[in-house]
Amino acid sequence: MSTNVGVVMFPGTNCEQDVAWAVEVLGGAPELLWHGDRTVGASDAVVIAGGFAHGDYLRTGAIARFSPVMDAVADFARAGGPVVGICNGFQILCEAGLLAGALQKNAGLKFRCETVALRVETTSTVLTRNAERGQILRIPINHFEGNFVCDEGTLKGLQENDQIVLRYVENPNGSLDDIAGICNEGRNVVGLMPHPERASEAILGSTDGAVLLGSLLTGTGL
Amino acid sequence: MTRFEARIEVGHRPGILDPQGGVIERALPALGWANVSHVRVGKSLRLEIEATDENAARAQVDEMCRRLLANPVIEDYSIQIMETEPA
Numbered sequence: 100m101s102t103n104v105g106v107v108m109f110p111g112t113n114c115e116q117d118v119a120w121a122v123e124v125l126g127g128a129p130e131l132l133w134h135g136d137r138t139v140g141a142s143d144a145v146v147i148a149g150g151f152a153h154g155d156y157l158r159t160g161a162i163a164r165f166s167p168v169m170d171a172v173a174d175f176a177r178a179g180g181p182v183v184g185i186c187n188g189f190q191i192l193c194e195a196g197l198l199a200g201a202l203q204k205n206a207g208l209k210f211r212c213e214t215v216a217l218r219v220e221t222t223s224t225v226l227t228r229n230a231e232r233g234q235i236l237r238i239p240i241n242h243f244e245g246n247f248v249c250d251e252g253t254l255k256g257l258q259e260n261d262q263i264v265l266r267y268v269e270n271p272n273g274s275l276d277d278i279a280g281i282c283n284e285g286r287n288v289v290g291l292m293p294h295p296e297r298a299s300e301a302i303l304g305s306t307d308g309a310v311l312l313g314s315l316l317t318g319t320g321l
Numbered sequence: 322m323t324r325f326e327a328r329i330e331v332g333h334r335p336g337i338l339d340p341q342g343g344v345i346e347r348a349l350p351a352l353g354w355a356n357v358s359h360v361r362v363g364k365s366l367r368l369e370i371e372a373t374d375e376n377a378a379r380a381q382v383d384e385m386c387r388r389l390l391a392n393p394v395i396e397d398y399s400i401q402i403m404e405t406e407p408a
Binding site for chain 2: 205
């Protein structure tokens with residue numbers, strides 16, 4: 100049986116088709132979930148796709164966290180279900196309090212759209228369990244607000260609990276401690292700014308993203 | 322019930338990088354104003370609210386700031402409450 104992956108979309112989400120395509124290519128069964136849905140259906144895993152949910156009005160993710168589907172996603176996450184937020188999805192998970200910290204405007208105020216090198220810092224998450232620690236992945240970023248910030252105590256907690264999942268090899272946005280992705284304490288909720296779905300087929304220039312999405316689909320155990 | 326106007330300013334918490342403030346701070350000397358420093362960019366929100374008194378209005382706006390209008394992880398806010406002119 101293939102893994103059912105619920106792909107959450109809000110008004111303004113624009114990466115849901117790419118995520119659904121990548122999931123299908125990797126052998127999963129994607130299902131689009133609308134922001135007004137009150138359940139995540141038969142999902143075995145949930146991905147919150149990138150874009151500009153609710154126009155990113157007020158702050159990125161600030162309005163999206165109040166959509167009905169987010170209550171269902173929070174319940175799913177609390178029950179241990181794998182949840183991944185990509186780019187805008189990461190911002191939404193932070194606003195919803197499912198992940199620590201916040202993402203603000205890039206230092207240098209540039210929209211960064213390029214393929215970057217990432218280092219896998221832990222394999223003990225639903226998104227990296229098929230990867231190797233220290234492995235370098237080349238995956239595109241595409242964001243204006245990817246500059247991760249949190250207070251000192253939170254950062255110390257992330258470092259000590261091995262919750263920093265991915266780091267930039269060369270920091271493109273001023274992100275604290277070169278953070279590109281983090282997980283929650285349960286290790287089943289992961290947020291990352293890079294787009295693994297855009298690096299999941301050879302024709303796209305890199306298949307490194309397949310290591311991450313493949314973990315979500317086929318990985319077992321943490 | 323009385324109608325109040327609330328003026329809310331949302332800004333970066335101290336110690337949180339403000340990239341826009343930094344750029345403006347560097348742009349001003351280029352126009353000849355070399356004596357400007359500590360530029361911070363934030364948001365200003367205005368709204369009207371009906372409440373029994375000023376304290377009730379302030380308490381509600383404060384909760385609205387904590388739950389939606391500001392992100393306490395990176396932002397601070399200040400609230401001004403004024404009685405609006407009777408219509």
